[in-house]
Amino acid sequence: MSQSKRLRIAIQKSGRLSKESQQLLKSCGVKFNVNEQRLIAHADNMPIDLLRVRDDDIPGLVMDGVVDLGIIGENVLEEEQIERQTLNKPSACTKLRELDFGACRLSLAVPNEFEYKDATSLEGLRIATSYPNLLRRFMQEKGINYSDCMLKGSVEVAPRAGLSDGICDLVSTGATLEANGLYETEVIYRSMACIIQSNEDQTPEKQALIDKILSRMNGVIRARESKYILLHAPTETLDQIVALLPGAENPTVLPLNDDTNRVAIHAVSSEDLFWDTMEELTALGASSILVMPIEKMMG
Ligand SMILES: Nc1ncnc2c1ncn2[C@@H]1O[C@H](COP(=O)(O)OP(=O)(O)OP(=O)(O)O)[C@@H](O)[C@H]1O
Ligand SMILES: O=P(O)(O)OC[C@H]1O[C@H](OP(=O)(O)OP(=O)(O)O)[C@H](O)[C@@H]1O
Ligand SMILES: [Mg+2]
Structure with a gap:
């Protein structure tokens, strides 16, 4: 069991996940200030310590x-899990939930001039990667022999530097691949950030705090994915209009002062309302359409 009476949460110190990890915890009501030089940030209002690490x-x-x-990113979690299983080291933990940031994919990519047909085109080649275990699992499933070149960073420059024939690295927009004269050929793993818990026994107090944080996180993420929508609609197209609002089956319908042909609709939609839908709503006679963010949700 973690010795500390305070709940310890590890987050990335600086990188793609740091800001959003901190923001998520703050939205869950955990108050803390980060000193860039310090490994640990203590929360002021809850028995929680944040460990800021690679x-x-x-x-x-x-x-x-x-x-x-x-x-942590699911990509790093899965890579470490395979690594530890290979070494017979403890590899168990519990994924509490996927989060709504850190979307990326681990992909194979080759230089633009390389003629790629399918994964067998990689037979006998050298692939540079920071994810040797996920790469091995994919190549073994496909029955392809290859050698790897382990690089912790700057993987994209390996082919041009003559270190490898192809790469296996994270892609989001594809801009890094393009800038390095590479193109994506196979997605081998899709990833999001996630929150994980140690499988060690917890004291009832700490477990209660974990449950509270998780329940707040669920509320924060649900709220971020939802929108509060207000609009005026002609009664004759009411059903068609409601059908266009994503995930808002039972909206509130209210009468309008001095107008019996129109009603006001208040609805919580499970998704953002896109411009295309707004235009369809207007075509059905909807007016005064307001789409508003929701800060918190519970129950
Ligand atoms: N382009 C991207 N878009 C979205 N998420 C990404 C992107 N690249 C990486 N990620 C996610 O963010 C995680 C951290 O990426 P980052 O590049 O900050 O890692 P790093 O350089 O290994 O950082 P560290 O110094 O902590 O080791 C990745 O493991 C992945 O889950
Ligand atoms: O497809 P793209 O949108 O271009 O994103 C992909 C890049 O993002 C990540 O690196 P990051 O920018 O986090 O920097 P790093 O190389 O220092 O990890 C990843 O390692 C790729 O290099
Ligand atoms: Mg790293």
Whole structure:
């Protein structure tokens, strides 16, 4: 069991996940200030300490029970899990939920001039990657022999530097691949950030705090995915209009002062309302359409 009476949460110190991890915890009511130089940030209003570390260290810290929770990309989690299974080291932890940031994919990519047909085109080649275990699992499933070139960073420059024939690296917009004269050929893993918990026994107090944080996180994420929609609609197209609002089956319908042909609709929609839908609503006679963000949701 983690020795500390305070709940320990590991987050990335600086990188793609840091800002959003901190923001999510703040939205859950955890108050803290980060000092860039410090490894630990203490929360002022709850018995919680944040450990700010390299993202690669987070799964291991959770699996070894050094910290109670961690926010990490599924790609790094899965890579560490395979690594530890190979080494017979503890690799268990519990994924509490996927989060709504850190979307990326681990992909194979080759230089633009390379003629790629399918995965067998990679037979016998050298692939540069920071994810040797996920790469091996994919290549073994396809029955392809290859050699790897382990690089912790700047993987995209490996082919041009003559270090490898292709790469296996994270892609989001594809801009980095394009800038390096590479194109994506296979997606081998799709990833989001997630929150994980150590499988060590927790004291009832700490478990209660974890449950509280998780329930707040569910509320914050649900709220971020939802919108509050207000509009005026002609009674004759009411059903068609409601049908266009995503995930808002039972909206509130209110009468309008001095207008019996129109009503006001208040609805919580499970998704954003896109411009196309707004235009369809207007075509059905809707007016005064307001789409508003929701800050918190519960129950
Ligand atoms: N382009 C991207 N778009 C969205 N999410 C990404 C992107 N690249 C990476 N990620 C996610 O963010 C995580 C952290 O990426 P980052 O590039 O900050 O890692 P790093 O350089 O290994 O950082 P560290 O210094 O902590 O080891 C990745 O493991 C992945 O889950
Ligand atoms: O497809 P794109 O949108 O271009 O994103 C992909 C890039 O993003 C990540 O690196 P990051 O920018 O986080 O920097 P790093 O190389 O220092 O990790 C990843 O390692 C790729 O290099
Ligand atoms: Mg890292």
